Amino acid sequence: xxxxxxxxxxxxxxxxxxxxxxxxxxxxxxxxxxxxxxxxxxxxxxxxxxxxxxxxxxxxxxxxxxxxxxxxxxxxxxxxxxxxxxxxxxxxxxxxxxxxxxx
Numbered sequence: 788x789x790x791x792x793x794x795x796x797x798x799x800x801x802x803x804x805x806x807x808x809x810x811x812x813x814x815x816x817x818x819x820x821x822x823x824x825x826x827x828x829x830x831x832x833x834x835x836x837x838x839x840x841x842x843x844x845x846x847x848x849x850x851x852x853x854x855x856x857x858x859x860x861x862x863x864x865x866x867x868x869x870x871x872x873x874x875x876x877x878x879x880x881x882x883x884x885x886x887x888x889x890x
Contacts, residue, residue, distance in 0.1 A: 800862070801855060809858040810840055816861055826853045 796802040801809075813822055814837070823832035828850055830843045844851045 800859060804858075806844060806851065806854070807837065807841060809854060810837060810844070813854070813858055813861060822857075825857055826850070 817825065819831055819835040823835070828840075828843065830840045844854055
């Protein structure tokens with residue numbers, strides 16, 4: 788029995804983007820206070836860290852959806868503004884560093 792690879796998702800803007808890379812990009816763009824203001828979660832306002840936030844987001848589907856929506860909003864606004872200093876979308880695969888990649 789051989790498994791077929793998952794189908795490509797060319798229309799899905801989140802395809803290949805990890806939760807960690809989304810969180811890192813949002814923290815780089817808004818900072819922890821700005822992120823806590825936009826998404827009311829204690830893990831963003833009280834002693835925030837990438838690790839604790841990822842644990843909470845993985846266990847809470849509605850919070851993950853809010854984070855994904857904010858990430859898509861940030862990407863759309865950056866494209867519209869044509870910001871050269873905006874974080875580039877991360878490459879597919881796991882993000883190993885804490886800083887978003889720049890193009």
